[in-house]
Amino acid sequence: MSLLTLPSPAKLNLFLHITGKRADGYHNLQSVFQLIDLYDYLSFDIAYADLSINQLDEVASSDNLIIKAARLLQHHTGYRGGCRIELQKNIPIGGGVGGGSSNAATTLLALNSLWQTGLTLAELAGLGIQLGADVPIFILGKNAWAEGVGEQLVAVDLPQIDYIVLKPDCFISTKQLFSQESLTRNTPETTFAAYQQNPTQCGNNFEAIAQKLYPEVAQALAYLNQFGQARLTGTGACVFLPVQPEQDITAIMQNAPCQSYFCHGLQRSPVHEQLGLV
Ligand SMILES: C[C@@](CO)(OP(=O)(O)O)[C@H](O)COP(=O)(O)OP(=O)(O)OC[C@H]1O[C@@H](n2ccc(N)nc2=O)[C@H](O)[C@@H]1O
Numbered sequence: 129m130s131l132l133t134l135p136s137p138a139k140l141n142l143f144l145h146i147t148g149k150r151a152d153g154y155h156n157l158q159s160v161f162q163l164i165d166l167y168d169y170l171s172f173d174i175a176y177a178d179l180s181i182n183q184l185d186e187v188a189s190s191d192n193l194i195i196k197a198a199r200l201l202q203h204h205t206g207y208r209g210g211c212r213i214e215l216q217k218n219i220p221i222g223g224g225v226g227g228g229s230s231n232a233a234t235t236l237l238a239l240n241s242l243w244q245t246g247l248t249l250a251e252l253a254g255l256g257i258q259l260g261a262d263v264p265i266f267i268l269g270k271n272a273w274a275e276g277v278g279e280q281l282v283a284v285d286l287p288q289i290d291y292i293v294l295k296p297d298c299f300i301s302t303k304q305l306f307s308q309e310s311l312t313r314n315t316p317e318t319t320f321a322a323y324q325q326n327p328t329q330c331g332n333n334f335e336a337i338a339q340k341l342y343p344e345v346a347q348a349l350a351y352l353n354q355f356g357q358a359r360l361t362g363t364g365a366c367v368f369l370p371v372q373p374e375q376d377i378t379a380i381m382q383n384a385p386c387q388s389y390f391c392h393g394l395q396r397s398p399v400h401e402q403l404g405l406v
């Protein structure tokens with residue numbers, strides 16, 4: 129098989145605590161990653177000698193994490209062939225829902241299969257972390273409890289929940305939010321068991337800063353908070369609300385102040401199901 133089309137799912141951080149700053153400037157965190165059925169689609173055709181991708185308005189091809197992931201796999205394994213990659217982008221960029229990281233992970237998984245380079249998931253996650261802190265969760269392909277910078281992952285079972293996700297009309301840089309002086313960097317460590325007992329007690333340390341810097345985020349959170357407990361995902365800009373079937377989901381979405389998505393929580397990534405990595 130030389131041609132393959134795969135989905136690339138998004139994620140939510142059900143909570144996000146920053147627990148310390150490391151000597152290298154990165155921050156330690158604790159989080160629960162929930163995979164959701166908001167997908168980009170990537171097509172891979174390895175009947176090409178070079179690496180190439182269709183042009184994306186927002187990202188130069190040489191900066192695209194998809195190309196960076198493919199190059200990294202080539203470099204690591206010495207594989208000499210190429211691939212033509214087509215990306216259909218649906219996941220909002222800079223939204224805190226991990227689209228770029230997910231694209232990188234889908235690329236590593238797909239090309240490791242098509243190029244028959246034979247790396248294990250642990251080896252692919254080791255490559256992925258060089259591209260971004262969120263890549264390993266998409267290589268694992270399961271909901272997870274995360275520590276370290278997001279690379280220490282333990283797969284967890286989460287209740288089946290649906291979400292409304294809003295994308296405020298602004299772009300948030302992860303680096304910029306981490307560099308804010310007012311960021312709480314010393315949240316006491318917790319455990320997955322403690323989180324499960326009382327999930328609403330765990331929040332997102334970036335929520336106050338994102339709302340202050342971006343009124344669009346404050347507006348989206350205030351809107352969703354009328355219907356339950358809304359949260360920021362990652363460093364934003366997206367915010368999400370867990371919803372029950374009896375709520376008027378259509379009305380909540382129609383009256384939202386910005387773009388809205390209805391998403392199911394996934395138990396595992398469809399990429400792994402499609403590639404037989406069960
Ligand atoms: C904090 C999270 C939670 O999911 O935010 P989102 O990106 O999803 O919003 C992620 O782990 C982010 O991962 P990712 O977006 O891949 O970040 P990277 O590109 O690795 O890092 C961008 C910059 O953010 C800072 N950074 C990032 C992660 C971290 N644990 N500590 C940091 O201090 C560093 O300054 C780094 O240069």
Ligand SMILES: Nc1ncnc2c1ncn2[C@@H]1O[C@H](COP(=O)(O)OP(=O)(O)O)[C@@H](O)[C@H]1O
Nearest residue numbers: 191192193221222223224225226227228229231
């Ligand atoms: N394939 C890609 N899809 C999305 N963003 C990408 C991609 N490749 C590189 N990027 C860059 O990665 C950054 C973070 O994008 P993304 O992962 O969508 O956001 P977030 O980390 O907030 O969830 C953006 O600034 C974008 O320029």
